[in-house]
Amino acid sequence: MAPQACLPGQDIAERRDALGRVMDIAAPKLDRLFELVGSSGCGVVLTDCDGVVVDHRFSDADQTVFEGWGLGLGAVWSEATEGTNGIGTCITEERAVTIHRNEHFMARNTAMSCIDAPIFGSDGQLIAALDVSSARADQTQAINGMIAEMVSQIARTVEADNFRATYAQARIVVADHVDASSSMLLAVDADDVVVGATRGARKAYGLEAQGALSPRAASDLFGRGDGPVGFEKAERAAVVRALVRANNNVSVAARDLAVSRATLYRRMKRLGLSE
Incomplete structure (x- = not known):
């Protein structure tokens, strides 16, 4: 069996730099998530869009275990290198996933439960994945479900804060939509033109999935074009x-x-x- 792939320090630094302010936005949220789950034998991991670990939080007692399982900085968790796993599958399918112990493809990973959620950039492209991995043998699916909700909420918060920072000069509108699994934000400029939208809002309003948006009047997009023009x-x-x-x-x-x-x-x- 091939050893866990791991990148050198220079590559890790370049990947952290590529994420830019997302690293700063995410850091206190990783701290908060670790405060909630760290005492129960869980570690918190942030990867880039290629599944490379760029930041993590482990307790002193668990750090050796998690790093021994390949969750240290620079470890590569793409599906191409590790098969089915929380981080890689989350990135490949661009959705929140939980891979519980024996659901992992590699035998060396079956001692872990991995709970992940994607983080999308302000242009709609996936830029990172947030992971909580547990080393506990007695961790149940019910506990995984509660952790999964926390992971998804933190990921949405990172995404929303990054979006607000990207469009700091625009008016941010919270989309009125029933889907609570994604951040639903749109950026509207002084001329009432929608200039940006989160991944969830793009999907909800039928906008371009990624990249720049075609100009649209906010009132037309929201279906409020009746009346004076x-x-x-x-x-x-x-x-x-x-x-x-x-x-x-x-x-x-x-x-x-x-x-x-x-x-x-x-x-x-x-x-x-x-x-």
């Missing part, structure tokens, strides 16, 4: 904003819009706005 729509929005800021005081709103009170009343009537 063009300049009338922009004028209505401006009047509504002025009234909201003025706490519905028409005199104050008129002053802010640099029009007379009578003019504002006429515009409100034409736009179908009541005082």
Whole structure:
């Protein structure tokens, strides 16, 4: 049986650099996840999109065991090198998976339960996988299920925080969708154009699965295009904003819009706005 593949330190550093701010975003979340599962004989692992371990959290008592099983930095857990396994299968199928002990392909991996969730970048491409591996012989499927929910939640949080950082100058809209298994965020610019979407939102709204998005008006995407259009729509929005800021005081709103009170009343009537 071939030994576990492991990359040298320079390759690990390059892969960590390639992930960029995702490493910084993920680090405190790995700490938090390890606080929740570390005392029960679990380790927390972050890999890149090729299944290479770029960060991990192990207890002092378990570190030798996990590293002996090939979960040290630079270890390669792609399906091509290790067959069916939590990390590699998660990456290949681009979905959350749990590979419990004997479900692993390689006999040397059957002592572990591996629970994984994918992390997608702001362009919709898979960039990392989050893994919790357990060395406990008595770990049950029920416990695996509870850990799996935590792993998926942390992965979604990393993905969402990275997306928000990527589109820091845009308005972030949480998509109204029943699928809670993915982060559902869209980035909308000052012109009401959707400029970015998470993997889950892309799928929910039928957008490009990966890469740049074709320009789309947010109102069209959300199915809220009825009513005023063009300049009338922009004028209505401006009047509504002025009234909201003025706490519905028409005199104050008129002053802010640099029009007379009578003019504002006429515009409100034409736009179908009541005082």
